Amino acid sequence: MTRVKLRQKPISNGQESHYLDIYPPIAHPITGELKRKYFLHLHTYLNPKNNVEKLHNIETLKLVEYRKAERLIDIQNKNYDFLIKKRISDFTEFFQAEANKRPDSYNWQMAVRYFQNFCGKNLPFIELDYPTCEQFRNFLLSNPSIGRYERKISLNTASSYFDKFRNTIKSAFNNKYILTDFSTMLKGIKLEETHRCFLFLHELQSMADAKCESQLVKKAGLFSALTGFRFSDIKNLVWGDIQGYKGSFYIIYKQSKTGNAEYYPISDKTLEILGIPKDNNEKVFEGIKYDDVIKFLKPWLKNAGINKYFTFHGFRHTFATLQLASGTSIYTISKLLGHRNLKTTEIYTKIIDSVAREASLKIKLDFD
Known part of the structure; x- marks a missing residue:
């Protein structure tokens, strides 16, 4: 019977990386190579120095246990595909992947651009929390438009982009990337009645x-x-x-x-x-x-x-x-x-x- 144990490996910045120790090793579905270690790409602090780091550890360890349970089910069912799948660990990358499913949607691509403008190019899932989501909402309501810095984006445009962000949050939750569905806690941005441009x-x-x-x-x-x-x-x-x-x-x-x-x-x-x-x-x-x-x-x-x-x-x-x-x-x-x-x-x-x-x-x- 295959046994799976959770182990840690010290890494830089006073952190440790969590991985699964699988014994006996399982065969890679494509190469046939025997694999014993499976890294979860989740890190915790060895000696948390403040409340932020302590909270980070608590939330991450919950996710570690959840991922371990997922892999145990896969191994019991002899489904080793997880060895060949590169699981997205970054929310921004996931947001872009969701937008790419809709290649003809200009608004989806722009929603991603605004999020990147807000947080930079990367935001690990483990750093995605409710305050960050609220900060992005406020950012959309106050930040000048990309490419046209002399005017802010309209309220309705901000509403559209935030709806796409919330949809992505829900998708991340449904796909087990995050443990909390923040989309249910977030208020949408109320639409305002606008003048619709037309030609006589x-x-x-x-x-x-x-x-x-x-x-x-x-x-x-x-x-x-x-x-x-x-x-x-x-x-x-x-x-x-x-x-x-x-x-x-x-x-x-x-x-x-x-x-x-x-x-x-x-x-x-x-x-x-x-x-x-x-x-x-x-x-x-x-x-x-x-x-x-x-x-x-x-x-x-x-x-x-x-x-x-x-x-x-x-x-x-x-x-x-x-x-x-x-x-x-x-x-x-x-x-x-x-x-x-x-x-x-x-x-x-x-x-x-x-x-x-x-x-x-x-x-x-x-x-x-």
């Missing part, structure tokens, strides 16, 4: 007429304004998703954000924007990057004579607003946008009400 019809026409240094960005922007597609869905769109015949074309695709399968009718005119069809598995917007959108959108707006804050996502808002203004029912718009909740779509009715009020105030009569 004449402004959208000006964009269509104006020169853009990137035809790919221009094509993507106009397509979004005519369909309401998000950038992530535009980036993933392949020619095989477009089906039908003249007068009855439609797109069948899975939304990147929600994962929902969608059926979307499109006009022949909208299809013309996309150009000559290619092989089914080829991307419709091959090579498009959000960095290019950031680079070329502002000059394109300037060429169109539009001087207001506007992002690529504003094309989606433009679609919804113009559809609502033209009389399309809010239920139809909600379905076209792929909203799960009608209340999300109802935000656009406030935009229309605001625009209507502004227009009515411009009508003035002089009379005695």
Whole structure:
């Protein structure tokens, strides 16, 4: 019967490293080499000097015992895969791995960048605690935006990044990297109602007429304004998703954000924007990057004579607003946008009400 004992090895800085002594040794699943020592990559202080170091030891030893129990179960089941898996010991690395599962999510990548900006490149799991999580929340609420130091990130952006951080905490807990699920203790950042940037019809026409240094960005922007597609869905769109015949074309695709399968009718005119069809598995917007959108959108707006804050996502808002203004029912718009909740779509009715009020105030009569 295989025996497993917990042992320690002195290392630098007055600490000791914990490892499992396995006897008789077990064979590496790939190389066949016999392995007796399995290091847990967890360290404690030999002589803790203060309360912080004492608390560190208490929490780490709990984790050591937990990992030992995990390995015992593996060994009893003759599952030695843990010998070939490099277990992530750093939370920042784990956060990046979670973001990489969503390669088309700009917000996930930015959430990781902000966390790295907050704590540096590395934060061992053992150093992740509730105060650190709260400090990151405060950091998001107060720190200037990366790359645009003259303005802070918006409250809603901070909320989005913190939600992704909390999701990562929960994933780390579910995967046994940490023993406490801090995500259940952390308050989210409350969203504030914002002004949704959009283009009036004449402004959208000006964009269509104006020169853009990137035809790919221009094509993507106009397509979004005519369909309401998000950038992530535009980036993933392949020619095989477009089906039908003249007068009855439609797109069948899975939304990147929600994962929902969608059926979307499109006009022949909208299809013309996309150009000559290619092989089914080829991307419709091959090579498009959000960095290019950031680079070329502002000059394109300037060429169109539009001087207001506007992002690529504003094309989606433009679609919804113009559809609502033209009389399309809010239920139809909600379905076209792929909203799960009608209340999300109802935000656009406030935009229309605001625009209507502004227009009515411009009508003035002089009379005695």
